[in-house]
Amino acid sequence: xxxxxxxxxxxxxxxxxxxxxxxxxxxxxxxxxxxxxxxxxxxxxxxxxxxxxxxxxxxxxxxxxxxxxxxxxxxxxxxxxxxxxxxxxxxxxxxxxxxxxxxxxxxxxxxxxxxxxxxxxxxxxxxxxxxxxxxxxxxxxxxxxxxxxxxxxxxxxxxxxxxxxxxxxxxxxxxxxxxxxxxxxxxxxxxxxxxxxxxxxxxxxxxxxxxxxxxxxxxxxxxxxxxxxxxxxxxxxxxxxxxxxxxxxxxxxxxxxxxxxxxxxxxxxxxxxxxxxxxxxxxxxxxxxxxxx
Numbered sequence: 001x002x003x004x005x006x007x008x009x010x011x012x013x014x015x016x017x018x019x020x021x022x023x024x025x026x027x028x029x030x031x032x033x034x035x036x037x038x039x040x041x042x043x044x045x046x047x048x049x050x051x052x053x054x055x056x057x058x059x060x061x062x063x064x065x066x067x068x069x070x071x072x073x074x075x076x077x078x079x080x081x082x083x084x085x086x087x088x089x090x091x092x093x094x095x096x097x098x099x100x101x102x103x104x105x106x107x108x109x110x111x112x113x114x115x116x117x118x119x120x121x122x123x124x125x126x127x128x129x130x131x132x133x134x135x136x137x138x139x140x141x142x143x144x145x146x147x148x149x150x151x152x153x154x155x156x157x158x159x160x161x162x163x164x165x166x167x168x169x170x171x172x173x174x175x176x177x178x179x180x181x182x183x184x185x186x187x188x189x190x191x192x193x194x195x196x197x198x199x200x201x202x203x204x205x206x207x208x209x210x211x212x213x214x215x216x217x218x219x220x221x222x223x224x225x226x227x228x229x230x231x232x233x234x235x236x237x238x239x240x241x242x243x244x245x246x247x248x249x250x251x252x253x254x255x256x257x258x259x260x261x262x263x264x265x266x267x268x269x270x271x272x273x274x275x276x277x278x279x280x281x282x283x284x285x286x287x288x289x290x291x292x293x
Contacts, residue, residue: 005039006068008032009047013065016054073267090119093268093277096138099220100240101160101260102126105291106142109284113277120273128195128220139268140278142285144258145199151266153278157285158260161293162200164249165241170230177250180209187214187232189223203256204235239291257293260285 011021011032018029025032040047047061057065097106102124113120125138146154166186177183190213191201204210214232217223223234224244233249235256241248262282268274285292 002035002038002042003071005035005042006071008035009039009061009064010068010072012036012048012055013057013061013068016056018055073265089117089273089276091271091273092121092123093140093274094123094125094138095277095281096125096127096141098142098144099126099128100224100237101142103221104240104243105288106281106284109287110280113280117273117276120277122277128198128218139265139271139274140281141263142281143261143263146259146261147263153264153266153269155262155282156259157262157282158289159293160258160260161238161255162203162235162258163238163241163251163253163255164233165227165236165246166233166249167227167230168245168247170227170232171247171249173230180207180250180253183207183209183233183250184211186211189213189215189217189226189232189234192216192218194218199258200235200256238293239288242291260292 008021008025011025012018015021015024018032021032022029036048043060043064045060046058047064048055049058103126107124110122113122142157144160146156174186175182177186188204188210190204191198193216195201195218196205205213215226217226220236220240224236224240226232227234227236227241227246228244236246238255262278262285264274264278269278
């Protein structure tokens with residue numbers, strides 16, 4: 001078996017699409033298909049059910065996921081120089097952080113880490129999606145949901161409050177909703193279909209009084225910019241809304257409060273530099289608790 005074929009297997013398992021996998025791997029769809037066929041022949045079993053709407057894992061494919069992800073994690077670990085001394089602090093630490101939390105809470109507080117450990121290089125991934133942790137591309141991740149499987153060190157480091165916000169100009173033009181039933185007369189900014197699984201998307205779109213979404217986007221930052229441009233109401237983290245002087249809509253309603261989890265990869269937690277960054281990130285988020293809830 002060619003171990004490189006596992007990279008193609010994981011790409012298709014995650015995207016369920018040859019074309020999407022091909023774009024992420026910078027190859028042609030026919031190459032992806034050929035490598036999947038080669039892996040299935042080498043293992044003597046069918047890993048995917050080919051359907052018109054995409055590729056679904058068979059039982060054999062589902063059983064292979066854990067092994068393939070472990071192999072992927074070790075390769076990425078080696079690529080980042082983790083094979084060097086575990087006590088050595090010099091090297092790269094990759095950190096996956098939710099949008100806005102990374103830009104406005106974490107990054108502005110990293111100067112102390114830089115001063116005390118200039119030998120550590122940080123790579124920060126800011127995205128609302130949790131895929132970097134799933135793909136084992138990060139040593140440390142901050143998540144708003146606790147992982148249900150995987151070999152990680154998990155620490156609850158705080159809570160994040162999110163609620164409905166709009167700009168003062170928007171509310172002046174269209175009026176302040178006095179009750180939930182008044183929301184039907186307003187424009188809302190929500191998540192695109194690819195992110196409809198997010199808890200915040202459910203919290204917003206499950207409201208019975210919610211009108212049709214006026215604008216859908218794929219990032220927190222674009223929603224924040226849309227609200228600042230007076231385009232409508234969106235569910236945003238409190239710290240970001242207050243930073244830009246946005247106004248709370250229906251302030252008497254309860255906010256959506258999520259736990260903040262700091263997660264460290266099992267293969268990375270033996271590295272001194274990862275532990276240093278892990279502890280520093282934990283301290284930064286805990287120190288910002290008054291802004292976050």
